[in-house]
Amino acid sequence: MAKTNNKTDAKSMKGTVISTKEGLSKAITDFLKQAFEKNCFDTILIPVKVPANDSYAWVLLKDPALLDDANPLAPIMPVQGGKALSSILKHGVTDSSIAAVIRPCEMKAAIELYKLKQVKLDNITLITMDCPGVLPLKDWFKNPDEGEKKFKDIIKKWDDKDVRPLCQICDKFSVPLNEENATYPDLHFGVLGCSDGTGFVIPGSSKGEEILDTVGLTATKEVDKWESKVNEVTTQKRKKRSEAHKALNKEVGGSKNLPVAFALCINCHNCMRVCPVCYCQHCYFDSEALNKPPEVHLMRAAQKGSLLFKPDCLLFQVGRMSHMTLSCVSCGTCEDACPMSIKVGQVFSMVADQSQDAFNYQAGRSKDVPHPLRVFEDEQELDQVVTMCKDILETGEHK
Amino acid sequence: MSNDFKPNIVGFLCNWCTYAAADLAGQSKFDIKPSINVIRVMCSSRIDPNLVLGAFLWGADGVLVAGCHPGDCHYEKGNFYTRRRFTQMKKVLETLNLDPDRLQLAWVSASEGQRYRDVINAFTDKIKEMGPNPLKPNPAV
Ligand code: SF4
Ligand code: SF4
Ligand code: FES
Numbered sequence: 026m027a028k029t030n031n032k033t034d035a036k037s038m039k040g041t042v043i044s045t046k047e048g049l050s051k052a053i054t055d056f057l058k059q060a061f062e063k064n065c066f067d068t069i070l071i072p073v074k075v076p077a078n079d080s081y082a083w084v085l086l087k088d089p090a091l092l093d094d095a096n097p098l099a100p101i102m103p104v105q106g107g108k109a110l111s112s113i114l115k116h117g118v119t120d121s122s123i124a125a126v127i128r129p130c131e132m133k134a135a136i137e138l139y140k141l142k143q144v145k146l147d148n149i150t151l152i153t154m155d156c157p158g159v160l161p162l163k164d165w166f167k168n169p170d171e172g173e174k175k176f177k178d179i180i181k182k183w184d185d186k187d188v189r190p191l192c193q194i195c196d197k198f199s200v201p202l203n204e205e206n207a208t209y210p211d212l213h214f215g216v217l218g219c220s221d222g223t224g225f226v227i228p229g230s231s232k233g234e235e236i237l238d239t240v241g242l243t244a245t246k247e248v249d250k251w252e253s254k255v256n257e258v259t260t261q262k263r264k265k266r267s268e269a270h271k272a273l274n275k276e277v278g279g280s281k282n283l284p285v286a287f288a289l290c291i292n293c294h295n296c297m298r299v300c301p302v303c304y305c306q307h308c309y310f311d312s313e314a315l316n317k318p319p320e321v322h323l324m325r326a327a328q329k330g331s332l333l334f335k336p337d338c339l340l341f342q343v344g345r346m347s348h349m350t351l352s353c354v355s356c357g358t359c360e361d362a363c364p365m366s367i368k369v370g371q372v373f374s375m376v377a378d379q380s381q382d383a384f385n386y387q388a389g390r391s392k393d394v395p396h397p398l399r400v401f402e403d404e405q406e407l408d409q410v411v412t413m414c415k416d417i418l419e420t421g422e423h424k
Numbered sequence: 425m426s427n428d429f430k431p432n433i434v435g436f437l438c439n440w441c442t443y444a445a446a447d448l449a450g451q452s453k454f455d456i457k458p459s460i461n462v463i464r465v466m467c468s469s470r471i472d473p474n475l476v477l478g479a480f481l482w483g484a485d486g487v488l489v490a491g492c493h494p495g496d497c498h499y500e501k502g503n504f505y506t507r508r509r510f511t512q513m514k515k516v517l518e519t520l521n522l523d524p525d526r527l528q529l530a531w532v533s534a535s536e537g538q539r540y541r542d543v544i545n546a547f548t549d550k551i552k553e554m555g556p557n558p559l560k561p562n563p564a565v
Pocket of ligand 1: 296299300301302303352353354355356357358359360369370373374
């Protein structure tokens with residue numbers, strides 16, 4: 026059993042069986058009510074349906090009665106939970122303890138932001154669940170009632186064909202089971218591999234264990250069935266992910282294809298604004314740096330024969346990527362927000378996987394593994410770059 | 425090289441090492457190919473990826489980032505950050521199949537005028553072989 030937030034011996038994970046007869050969402054909100062009554066936390070951050078009934082918003086709940094309108098497994102993700110959390114806790118901690126009921130990718134964003142000093146997690150209880158993905162916003166807004174029904178079905182069958190493209194290939198939809206130094210949520214609700222109408226609540230930290238003890242749900246049961254199913258689905262998803270990335274690379278890679286892939290970009294910067302890990306207050310691309318005097322534009326136009334306006338859309342994409350690719354958690358929020366249906370999230374996640382691999386890093390997976398750009402002691406893995414400079418001296422004909 | 429393509433290389437050179445090396449190479453009257461447009465920066469770590477990518481997308485055939493040898497940075501650890509940031513940028517270009525070899529990182533100290541010549545000449549030859557930057561004529565880039 027985990028004593029701290031990290032380094033859990035996967036084999037010793039224990040859980041408590043809960044009933045999910047009325048759905049996982051209801052099971053979670055029921056649990057939250059109990060925990061609320063026992064003062065396990067003072068406030069809950071959770072998605073709640075908006076009064077117009079056609080969307081969900083993050084709400085800080087003080088009144089447990091309002092949990093009836095909450096939906097921990099909202100069918101859509103208009104605002105990334107990591108971003109919501111950091112907007113509350115960027116400038117300090119409170120004495121009040123907050124339970125954040127978020128998806129696994131939102132927790133990754135929260136942890137990444139914690140390492141980038143954009144959120145303080147001291148008094149936060151992180152609660153996650155096995156996540157089937159969310160619906161694309163565009164599909165949802167065509168008919169929210171239909172979307173609600175469709176999503177119920179998705180949860181039931183764990184069928185990913187209608188969720189967002191990045192959710193379809195998400196291999197981090199649960200907790201990190203076999204990863205060293207991984208950070209666990211304090212509590213996780215697992216349903217995969219469980220018989221119908223049941224699930225587990227699994228503590229991932231001593232805080233989580235205490236909460237379960239307090240509400241009388243001490244974790245004692247083996248969770249092997251859930252674990253092996255999570256592992257199985259993870260393997261499937263990994264395969265799907267690498268295939269999807271390969272196909273995407275063919276489609277958008279190269280100096281011919283890439284400008285075409287982003288040709289429709291209207292430079293609205295929505296993708297950047299909704300991205301949980303794009304936290305800079307003054308973005309280079311919002312600055313005047315690229316607003317050049319007319320002669321510069323004329324020069325560029327003369328060189329090329331013509332120049333498209335607004336220019337530098339591709340620079341925005343590749344530049345943003347070069348700034349934050351090591352922190353991208355592949356949540357797909359950017360793609361959801363893009364009015365031009367550009368595959369921006371898919372491209373970013375493809376690049377993120379490769380660049381994070383180079384540093385043996387996984388964004389948001391561990392509180393303790395430092396961000397690669399904040400350390401430089403261990404340079405072995407960067408030999409490729411350094412030898413590159415040697416290469417050129419050895420192979421070039423220098424006269 | 426048989427073709428008459430003249431590479432246009434943008435070089436971001438650290439003031440304390442490589443820029444001085446360039447000076448030394450010039451004073452020593454070394455034979456350096458006239459391909460590089462030098463931009464002096466106070467430390468290789470000052471070079472934001474956007475500057476490198478901007479040069480590249482605006483049509484430079486190659487971009488050189490050069491600074492002090494690791495351990496010799498005037499600001500102690502600037503070039504360690506450079507190295508990591510450069511790796512990150514390379515990976516982005518590599519994954520997008522955008523000619524990552526057009527980006528070059530080199531360490532050249534103030535006394536290494538010859539090395540400066542060698543780096544510039546070798547990189548120029550390499551870019552010559554690769555040909556012009558294909559993004560340059562694209563009106564959408
Ligand atoms: S770039 Fe897109 S996929 Fe990556 S973290 Fe930001 S919003 Fe999520
Ligand atoms: S949201 Fe879409 S259209 Fe807007 S800047 Fe991003 S990629 Fe371009
Ligand atoms: S001062 Fe030369 S690289 Fe930092």
